Amino acid sequence: MPERVATLSPIRLSVNGREYQLELDHRTTLLDALRENLDLTGSKKGCDHGQCGACTVMLDGRRANACLIFAVAAQTHDITTIEGVGAAGNLHPLQQAFIDHDGLQCGYCTPGQICSAVAMLAEVEAGWPSAVTPDVAAGPVDLDESETRERMSGNLCRCGAYVNIVAAIQDVVG
Amino acid sequence: MKEFGYERPAHPTDALAMIAGVAGARFLGGGTNLVDLMKLGVETPAVLIDVTALPYDFVTDDADGGLRVGSGTRNSDLAAHLAVRRRYPALAQAVLAGASGQLRNMATVGGNLLQRTRCPYFQDVTKPCNKRVPDSGCPARDGEHHNLAILGGSDLCIATNPSDMAVALAAFDAVVFVEEPAGPRAVPIADFYRLPADEPQRETTLEPGALITAVALPALPWAANSRYRKARERASYSFAIGSVAVALDVADGMVRDVRIALGAVAPIPWRAYRAEQSLRGQPATEVAFREAADAELEWAQPLRDNRYKVPLVRNLMVRTLIELVQAS
Ligand SMILES: Cc1cc2nc3c(=O)[nH]c(=O)nc-3n(C[C@H](O)[C@H](O)[C@H](O)COP(=O)(O)OP(=O)(O)OC[C@H]3O[C@@H](n4cnc5c(N)ncnc54)[C@H](O)[C@@H]3O)c2cc1C
Ligand code: SF4
Ligand code: FES
Numbered sequence: 472m473p474e475r476v477a478t479l480s481p482i483r484l485s486v487n488g489r490e491y492q493l494e495l496d497h498r499t500t501l502l503d504a505l506r507e508n509l510d511l512t513g514s515k516k517g518c519d520h521g522q523c524g525a526c527t528v529m530l531d532g533r534r535a536n537a538c539l540i541f542a543v544a545a546q547t548h549d550i551t552t553i554e555g556v557g558a559a560g561n562l563h564p565l566q567q568a569f570i571d572h573d574g575l576q577c578g579y580c581t582p583g584q585i586c587s588a589v590a591m592l593a594e595v596e597a598g599w600p601s602a603v604t605p606d607v608a609a610g611p612v613d614l615d616e617s618e619t620r621e622r623m624s625g626n627l628c629r630c631g632a633y634v635n636i637v638a639a640i641q642d643v644v645g
Numbered sequence: 646m647k648e649f650g651y652e653r654p655a656h657p658t659d660a661l662a663m664i665a666g667v668a669g670a671r672f673l674g675g676g677t678n679l680v681d682l683m684k685l686g687v688e689t690p691a692v693l694i695d696v697t698a699l700p701y702d703f704v705t706d707d708a709d710g711g712l713r714v715g716s717g718t719r720n721s722d723l724a725a726h727l728a729v730r731r732r733y734p735a736l737a738q739a740v741l742a743g744a745s746g747q748l749r750n751m752a753t754v755g756g757n758l759l760q761r762t763r764c765p766y767f768q769d770v771t772k773p774c775n776k777r778v779p780d781s782g783c784p785a786r787d788g789e790h791h792n793l794a795i796l797g798g799s800d801l802c803i804a805t806n807p808s809d810m811a812v813a814l815a816a817f818d819a820v821v822f823v824e825e826p827a828g829p830r831a832v833p834i835a836d837f838y839r840l841p842a843d844e845p846q847r848e849t850t851l852e853p854g855a856l857i858t859a860v861a862l863p864a865l866p867w868a869a870n871s872r873y874r875k876a877r878e879r880a881s882y883s884f885a886i887g888s889v890a891v892a893l894d895v896a897d898g899m900v901r902d903v904r905i906a907l908g909a910v911a912p913i914p915w916r917a918y919r920a921e922q923s924l925r926g927q928p929a930t931e932v933a934f935r936e937a938a939d940a941e942l943e944w945a946q947p948l949r950d951n952r953y954k955v956p957l958v959r960n961l962m963v964r965t966l967i968e969l970v971q972a973s
């Protein structure tokens with residue numbers, strides 16, 4: 472190891488299918504790199520401490536809080552932000568459902584809610600139980616309202632749009 | 646935040662050489678606790694050694710019928726693993742009761758074991774705290790302690806261990822495998838954590854620079870009849886104010902064997918040996934369960950604002966034991 476420790480590095484990030492080359496101070500979180508360096512401002516900073524879910528992105532399809540991972544440690548993942556989930560004219564079914572059900576008021580938590588919900592549906596598909604699943608040893612779970620609420624509890628909404636957020640997700644599940 | 650170096654070794658020998666080679670180097674797992682504490686200025690590592698490229702992301706069967714879980718296994722993968730859900734359901738439930746879906750995807754088993762207390766003074770560098778700065782004092786004793794310890798605390802520190810997962814591991818007598826400068830060591834979970842006594846800054850019996858490699862769950866066929874129950878201040882995404890992991894082996898209405906561990910009541914995941922002892926060979930009745938819970942909690946030393954924990958964990962123990970009788 473060198474005498475003087477390097478505190479910045481060339482960093483390669485793969486975001487929404489595009490490769491980016493940056494040079495970043497190791498202290499830069501993935502959230503700050505996305506917002507400040509890549510101009511992908513869909514991911515929001517609510518608490519910066521893992522307590523709100525506004526910064527939720529997907530790492531290799533799995534939801535994660537971008538505020539608690541340093542960009543330097545995120546280089547091995549394929550990152551998906553809300554900008555990679557859908558776009559105007561080509562909305563993801565969950566985005567359309569949030570519009571149809573008024574699943575938002577100010578909209579600040581919404582990108583995180585939607586990224587979280589996309590990955591959450593994949594977790595259900597994979598048969599993952601949750602804290603409200605009566606028998607964790609049993610097979611697939613039915614994503615009812617209480618399962619939806621528990622699985623989405625990592626995303627807070629200051630406007631309290633929860634009822635409509637749950638309705639939007641339930642709509643997509645069918 | 647202080648500047649730091651970053652390394653991501655692929656081989657354990659390199660990771661161990663790096664941690665030994667630089668003062669102030671620290672391992673980085675999912676980062677969900679360490680990164681947070683770095684932002685708060687509580688942790689100031691000179692170098693982070695990311696351990697997520699090490700070959701420790703696995704759950705495999707052990708020859709003795711138990712399970713072995715790699716330290717790099719993400720909390721969500723541990724809880725979703727079918728063998729864990731079927732053979733040690735209280736462990737899957739404990740992990741699922743912690744944090745959020747996002748955080749569980751990031752958090753590793755090794756990092757979960759070593760996560761720090763949520764005592765508000767420990768997390769606030771403008772306040773004294775014996776754990777963070779030895780001999781600076783403990784404002785919690787007369788201050789904000791509603792979620793701190795009723796068992797096992799000392800005059801110097803009454804912090805609680807916040808991990809849900811570790812409570813289930815304590816109930817199942819898990820063994821933690823570590824690589825230390827002196828070589829590999831298998832540490833029973835009962836010897837892994839330290840009570841604060843007069844050194845609250847030392848939370849485990851690990852040597853500095855120890856790398857956690859795996860956790861073994863010994864075979865315990867009746868662990869299939871186990872359950873984790875957690876009380877908290879909101880329904881989800883919140884630390885425990887009291888919790889219990891229980892496994893029960895009951896036959897002909899009698900308790901053949903039982904494991905009970907308590908969370909959020911002590912500086913370590915608290916194995917309720919007294920309650921267990923008072924129950925073995927007794928009828929599996931609510932009366933016996935109440936007596937067992939009281940046998941454990943008789944030793945509680947609650948403070949002004951955490952007295953509620955005594956009836957809370959008593960009821961958690963009794964209710965969970967009753968449910969497990971009904972389930973068997
Ligand atoms: C908002 C929020 C809510 C939470 N709620 C809960 C909850 O309800 N219940 C609960 O139990 N937890 C909860 N947590 C805590 C969470 O479970 C822990 O932060 C997580 O388990 C830590 O794992 P990690 O891999 O991210 O650890 P890191 O943050 O990477 O590391 C933690 C510590 O472990 C050390 N370390 C990591 N890996 C190794 C290794 N292999 N060998 C040696 N040392 C290692 C690091 O050096 C560091 O000191 C919550 C966290 C947040 C932010
Ligand atoms: S209880 Fe422990 S962690 Fe909390 S302030 Fe006192 S010494 Fe610090
Ligand atoms: S900004 Fe990341 S969880 Fe709040």
Ligand code: FES
Pocket residue numbers: 574575576577578579580581627628629630631632
């Ligand atoms: S819509 Fe305003 S925070 Fe959720």
